[in-house]
Amino acid sequence: MKEFKGRVVTPGTVTAEALVTHGGLNTLASFQKALQFGDKKATCGDQNNPDLYGKQMLGKALCLPQTIGSTTGGMVLYCACSMKRQPACMLFSNHIDSLAAAGAILADVWLEDVTMPVIDCLGDEFLEYVKDGMKITVKEDGNVVVE
Amino acid sequence: MILTEQQQAVLNGEKGDVLAKVMKTLVMYGEAFGAEKMVPVSSKYNHLVTSFGLKALGPVYDLMNQLISTGALSTQKFSVDPRPLDKNVPSNFLQDFIFNNFMYSKQDFYEGQLKDLGLLSEDAFTCTCYMDEVGNKPEKGEILSWAESSAVVYANSVLGARCNRNSGIIDLFGSVVGMVPYFGLLTDEGRKATWVVKIETTKKPEAQLLGSAIGMKVMEDVPYVVGLDKWIGTELTDAACTYLKDFGAATASNGAVGLYHIDKLTPEAVEQGENLIKEGAQVYVIDDAELERVKASYPVIWKNPDAKPKLCFMGCPHMSLQQLKDWTDKVEAALRESDNKKVVIPTVFTAAPGVLKEFEKTDYAARLKATGVITSYICPLMYMNNPLCTKMPVITSSNKLRTYTTARYYTDEEILEQITKGGK
Numbered sequence: 001m002k003e004f005k006g007r008v009v010t011p012g013t014v015t016a017e018a019l020v021t022h023g024g025l026n027t028l029a030s031f032q033k034a035l036q037f038g039d040k041k042a043t044c045g046d047q048n049n050p051d052l053y054g055k056q057m058l059g060k061a062l063c064l065p066q067t068i069g070s071t072t073g074g075m076v077l078y079c080a081c082s083m084k085r086q087p088a089c090m091l092f093s094n095h096i097d098s099l100a101a102a103g104a105i106l107a108d109v110w111l112e113d114v115t116m117p118v119i120d121c122l123g124d125e126f127l128e129y130v131k132d133g134m135k136i137t138v139k140e141d142g143n144v145v146v147e
Numbered sequence: 148m149i150l151t152e153q154q155q156a157v158l159n160g161e162k163g164d165v166l167a168k169v170m171k172t173l174v175m176y177g178e179a180f181g182a183e184k185m186v187p188v189s190s191k192y193n194h195l196v197t198s199f200g201l202k203a204l205g206p207v208y209d210l211m212n213q214l215i216s217t218g219a220l221s222t223q224k225f226s227v228d229p230r231p232l233d234k235n236v237p238s239n240f241l242q243d244f245i246f247n248n249f250m251y252s253k254q255d256f257y258e259g260q261l262k263d264l265g266l267l268s269e270d271a272f273t274c275t276c277y278m279d280e281v282g283n284k285p286e287k288g289e290i291l292s293w294a295e296s297s298a299v300v301y302a303n304s305v306l307g308a309r310c311n312r313n314s315g316i317i318d319l320f321g322s323v324v325g326m327v328p329y330f331g332l333l334t335d336e337g338r339k340a341t342w343v344v345k346i347e348t349t350k351k352p353e354a355q356l357l358g359s360a361i362g363m364k365v366m367e368d369v370p371y372v373v374g375l376d377k378w379i380g381t382e383l384t385d386a387a388c389t390y391l392k393d394f395g396a397a398t399a400s401n402g403a404v405g406l407y408h409i410d411k412l413t414p415e416a417v418e419q420g421e422n423l424i425k426e427g428a429q430v431y432v433i434d435d436a437e438l439e440r441v442k443a444s445y446p447v448i449w450k451n452p453d454a455k456p457k458l459c460f461m462g463c464p465h466m467s468l469q470q471l472k473d474w475t476d477k478v479e480a481a482l483r484e485s486d487n488k489k490v491v492i493p494t495v496f497t498a499a500p501g502v503l504k505e506f507e508k509t510d511y512a513a514r515l516k517a518t519g520v521i522t523s524y525i526c527p528l529m530y531m532n533n534p535l536c537t538k539m540p541v542i543t544s545s546n547k548l549r550t551y552t553t554a555r556y557y558t559d560e561e562i563l564e565q566i567t568k569g570g571k
Binding site: 010047068072099106120 | 205210
């Protein structure tokens, strides 16, 4: 078990199973199936991301360095949250990027019945340590326990 | 963040709950990046990235309805990215059915919302809003609330305006409250380069390939490019601006570049020179071999890599008037060489509606039409963004289109060869 200190971007607490990508998450490509084709499990559709392609993102503790791709990304993440097809939380090793921040904050402010804690600045060691399937607990203060 | 009394009042809900939520979103967004204040948006017009009435974006339409119904409209008129549909572009019955009845069934509804919110005009659909023929061209130093990545990087770099790489919806919110959080590329410090890119090629580098190489290397950082003036000059001529349009779009899509400086050419580089480079900046040398390496690294994700192309898209971002004219000359000349009368692969050149109108006034329009090339205002990316098109072998010289879709990248010269002389 190891605990990592991060910064709270959007608050909340949650326990979920880790899903890890070491490359950037292309939000549009990853959530396209969930949004356009009714995939309620939010299966990642980004063929360029071997870590995530074909895996269910719904309800997972998504561990990533940052998001990449189209600047519609924030809007796409907001829609995924609104349709209840979002990860349980998003945990960034780096400082959050502007697109992911927009999506997370839009969901936090505009959607009353959706909580998706987002923590950033967890450090490179976090992403090196965490593996798919590990148990993740996000605390209110931005600490993340990996076991 | 320290807010003025007026800003705090909006946040407290004195102008309604919806406007308070808009302000709260922008304040939280700014605080995530250490912004200490909000600054007024000073451009005449805004530009929005979301132009498509995708059925799946129901939550966005609901949010727009909240803005419209409470009068929280854009304080600026705005242009918006290209439309996803155009009947001029080749498509089969099944594609049309899916486009119109499944994917983009909300297009008319969404365009109605855009009009209610402050759409500039019926023709304001393009990713190159900064073209003279469109008229949404910010001045140096103006603060913008844009999101379209290729437009943001052009406005920052070539025009010297100031804009962060925002997300869709955030772009609109900035002009609803008339201000944006002050951080990143809005600040002098955020505009300094952390990379020096040295161009050491033996010929003029392909704009889209050079941009791709730099984007993939520096990601979201600011590069200061040295040695490109040898190939594109030291004046922001029409040709140089067109080159930088395509170069910038590739840096922004293959990486996440929001601003670049070109030594001796772009406005801040001309004014400040190497003072724009931060101490300890990393160095990236680009020669012919490096460009070849980058090009060879692109995956071919066609089911059959040897398939004959069924469609060619040029113009992502949209082509300039001069590009349309130059390509008319090039296609005609290549067809004469190959003894073909028309292009041998269905080919679409895309440009802003305003640019196409001007093009139609020239004799080039009839000449291009005679070659079989189709012109359109469509967004090639949105056209490709469906399961049927992902199986189509489409070629392009756009590195943005390559990145976001299954389209295969070729250089301009290779594209010309393919569409006029055939081949795989």
